[in-house]
Amino acid sequence: MRRYFGRKLLIYGLTFFVAVTINWMIPRFMPGDPVASMLARANVTQPAAYEAMRSYYTGLFGLDQPIWQQYLNFWGRLLRGDFGTSIYLFPTPVSTVIKGAVPYSIGLVMPSVLLSWVVGNWAGAIAARRKVLDNTALPIGYVLTAMPHMWLGVLMAWGFGVILGWLPIAGGYSFSMRPSLTWAFAWDLVVHWFLPFLSLFLIALGGWAIGMRNMIIYELESDYSNYLSALGAPQRLIRRYAFRNAVLPQITGLALQLGVIVAGALVTEIVFSYPGLGSLILNAIKNKDFFLIQGAFLFIVLGVLIANFIIDIVYVVVDPRTRAGMVAGT
Amino acid sequence: MITVDGLRVYYRTLKGDVRALDGVTFDVRDGEILGLAGESGCGKTTLGKSLIRMDGRMKHVAGTVTLDGRSLPIADDAAMVPFRFHEVSLIPQYSMSALNPTRKIGRMIRELLKARQAPYDEQELHKRLELVGLGVETLERYPIELSGGMKQRMVMVISTLLNPSLLIADEITSALDVSTQKAVATALAGFRDAGFLKSMIFITHDISLTYQIADTIMVMYAGKLAEKAPAKTMVTAPRHPYTQLLLNSLPEVGVRYGQRRLAGIPGSPPSLLNPPDGCRFRDRCPLAYGKCAEEPPPVEVEPGHFVACWKA
Ligand SMILES: Nc1ncnc2c1ncn2[C@@H]1O[C@H](COP(=O)(O)OP(=O)(O)OP(=O)(O)O)[C@@H](O)[C@H]1O
Numbered sequence: 141m142r143r144y145f146g147r148k149l150l151i152y153g154l155t156f157f158v159a160v161t162i163n164w165m166i167p168r169f170m171p172g173d174p175v176a177s178m179l180a181r182a183n184v185t186q187p188a189a190y191e192a193m194r195s196y197y198t199g200l201f202g203l204d205q206p207i208w209q210q211y212l213n214f215w216g217r218l219l220r221g222d223f224g225t226s227i228y229l230f231p232t233p234v235s236t237v238i239k240g241a242v243p244y245s246i247g248l249v250m251p252s253v254l255l256s257w258v259v260g261n262w263a264g265a266i267a268a269r270r271k272v273l274d275n276t277a278l279p280i281g282y283v284l285t286a287m288p289h290m291w292l293g294v295l296m297a298w299g300f301g302v303i304l305g306w307l308p309i310a311g312g313y314s315f316s317m318r319p320s321l322t323w324a325f326a327w328d329l330v331v332h333w334f335l336p337f338l339s340l341f342l343i344a345l346g347g348w349a350i351g352m353r354n355m356i357i358y359e360l361e362s363d364y365s366n367y368l369s370a371l372g373a374p375q376r377l378i379r380r381y382a383f384r385n386a387v388l389p390q391i392t393g394l395a396l397q398l399g400v401i402v403a404g405a406l407v408t409e410i411v412f413s414y415p416g417l418g419s420l421i422l423n424a425i426k427n428k429d430f431f432l433i434q435g436a437f438l439f440i441v442l443g444v445l446i447a448n449f450i451i452d453i454v455y456v457v458v459d460p461r462t463r464a465g466m467v468a469g470t
Numbered sequence: 471m472i473t474v475d476g477l478r479v480y481y482r483t484l485k486g487d488v489r490a491l492d493g494v495t496f497d498v499r500d501g502e503i504l505g506l507a508g509e510s511g512c513g514k515t516t517l518g519k520s521l522i523r524m525d526g527r528m529k530h531v532a533g534t535v536t537l538d539g540r541s542l543p544i545a546d547d548a549a550m551v552p553f554r555f556h557e558v559s560l561i562p563q564y565s566m567s568a569l570n571p572t573r574k575i576g577r578m579i580r581e582l583l584k585a586r587q588a589p590y591d592e593q594e595l596h597k598r599l600e601l602v603g604l605g606v607e608t609l610e611r612y613p614i615e616l617s618g619g620m621k622q623r624m625v626m627v628i629s630t631l632l633n634p635s636l637l638i639a640d641e642i643t644s645a646l647d648v649s650t651q652k653a654v655a656t657a658l659a660g661f662r663d664a665g666f667l668k669s670m671i672f673i674t675h676d677i678s679l680t681y682q683i684a685d686t687i688m689v690m691y692a693g694k695l696a697e698k699a700p701a702k703t704m705v706t707a708p709r710h711p712y713t714q715l716l717l718n719s720l721p722e723v724g725v726r727y728g729q730r731r732l733a734g735i736p737g738s739p740p741s742l743l744n745p746p747d748g749c750r751f752r753d754r755c756p757l758a759y760g761k762c763a764e765e766p767p768p769v770e771v772e773p774g775h776f777v778a779c780w781k782a
């Protein structure tokens with residue numbers, strides 16, 4: 141057991157290292173000079189003042205050091221929790237900017253992932269049982285999974301927001317509101333959250349339902365199901381077993397899908413101007429704010445890795461075979 | 471006592487019916503072990519499945535099955551349920567994967583018995599496990615923690631737990647090594663002696679293994695009965711040319727299965743999709759003559775010895 145998790149942790153550690161390195165590289169090799177673009181926005185016209193500010197900022201960001209030094213500094217600051225200073229929201233530290241966005245992203249991704257997984261598995265299991273349901277659920281599922289996030293988002297914003305006018309289509313809360321601990325504000329948050337949540341939920345739902353349906357059908361044709369049928373066991377029991385066995389690959393599937401889901405969530409946030417990491421990254425890219433880009437991506441990588449690790453643990457808990465294998469192996 | 475009369479079971483396929491079981495008649499008395507042998511594809515599994523649970527592609531065309539004086543509704547899946555496990559049981563060809571991988575074995579057994587409204591007699595279960603050399607703690611394990619042979623014996627115990635009248639054991643030794651094969655076969659004969667089952671159909675490729683435990687041997691060829699005789703007679707004085715070749719092609723008893731696969735008879739069985747008229751062994755039979763264009767009916771050449779051949 142310890143060896144198993146040790147190996148997993150090592151893999152995740154390596155992944156993290158590679159991700160950090162790539163993450164550090166990308167903005168540095170992006171075209172354009174961040175300091176110059178920032179100064180351009182600041183409208184500094186006098187050449188002398190321009191030079192002074194330029195060297196001040198370059199020094200501040202450490203861009204005048206040799207590249208390997210920048211890399212080491214990067215790690216050093218990272219380990220101290222210092223992601224640098226945002227350029228476009230200067231002088232707010234990147235960590236503060238991210239802290240403001242993360243609750244929105246997590247609040248969007250977590251419920252949509254978990255709910256779509258649970259509801260999708262349930263719907264798929266039912267579809268596998270009834271022909272009529274299968275014939276309707278399956279095409280709907282395929283349409284939903286095939287739908288690009290961008291497209292469904294725009295469609296829903298247009299339908300529910302513009303045409304029907306039921307729900308707001310942009311922002312995390314109304315402009316007229318100030319964040320506060322009141323019911324009115326909480327309700328406002330929920331209303332703004334609902335459409336982006338729904339579009340993420342629906343797209344993921346189709347995939348889980350199809351996966352579960354196929355897995356159940358496969359399990360129902362497996363040897364242990366046939367044996368139980370031969371012994372006259374009722375369908376109820378056989379289905380119960382099939383469901384449990386079919387859920388296991390779906391858990392692995394969840395781990396595999398996390399990256400895709402997060403990417404989808406980023407796009408959805410952008411469509412709905414939802415103030416999470418997705419919108420943040422878009423703005424950071426627009427402003428060549430590479431400390432912010434780095435910080436946001438690092439946070440996402442870290443989040444996905446942690447989620448993967450949690451899924452690993454859950455898998456070990458629910459699948460007796462992995463546990464048995466570990467006991468036998470150590 | 472089970473009586474099978476003129477049983478025909480076909481597989482529905484896109485190309486037409488595969489006549490996998492084409493008129494088979496025999497019976498198995500109480501306390502008798504019938505060894506069923508024949509080349510791959512001759513219909514052994516089909517026969518076994520017909521007696522307990524036909525799959526969706528199988529079609530009962532003709533014939534009747536009577537178990538202890540009651541007619542078995544083999545074509546009616548729902549009506550067969552009360553018979554399954556209680557009266558007719560099966561040790562499948564796929565015993566290695568017959569147990570739900572995510573349930574502890576003991577719990578699976580309890581859930582199965584409860585679902586079948588059968589009492590869970592823990593003492594009896596423990597006794598039987600010991601009989602096949604499995605510790606009681608095996609019940610607390612998952613199937614993956616058992617070796618192939620252990621799973622085999624576990625399935626053996628589960629399938630016979632309700633003392634069925636008929637047990638079908640399909641190819642249960644193919645995956646085992648020779649010494650385990652013998653142990654499993656002997657354990658099954660022991661189950662019969664202990665009264666855990668009344669009669670048994672023991673299916674195998676391997677005539678010599680059949681001979682060790684069967685009272686009667688039945689040889690099938692291309693969906694039909696070729697010969698059926700007491701085990702001793704079958705091995706010492708076979709009358710059907712196919713059985714004779716089959717026995718001649720066998721090396722000494724004890725050689726590993728697989729090397730023994732009936733390589734000795736040239737040619738291959740006819741397609742069962744549109745089988746030719748007359749004797750189905752005609753193309754490969756060294757004794758074939760004009761009359762063989764007609765189908766040879768099984769004839770009782772001496773008491774309990776049936777042969778379907780014009781030359782017998
Ligand atoms: N699902 C199916 N659809 C069509 N034909 C089938 C099907 N299952 C079996 N058959 C055919 O029926 C015939 C008998 O098959 P069966 O499985 O009973 O053979 P067997 O004697 O058990 O062979 P083996 O020794 O290889 O297990 C074979 O010719 C096979 O090709």
Ligand code: SF4
Pocket residue numbers: 710711712749750751752753755756757758759761762766778779780781782
């Ligand atoms: S009936 Fe004819 S072809 Fe068939 S086994 Fe006998 S002799 Fe051979």
Ligand SMILES: [Mg+2]
Pocket residue numbers: 514515516563641
């Ligand atoms: Mg078979």
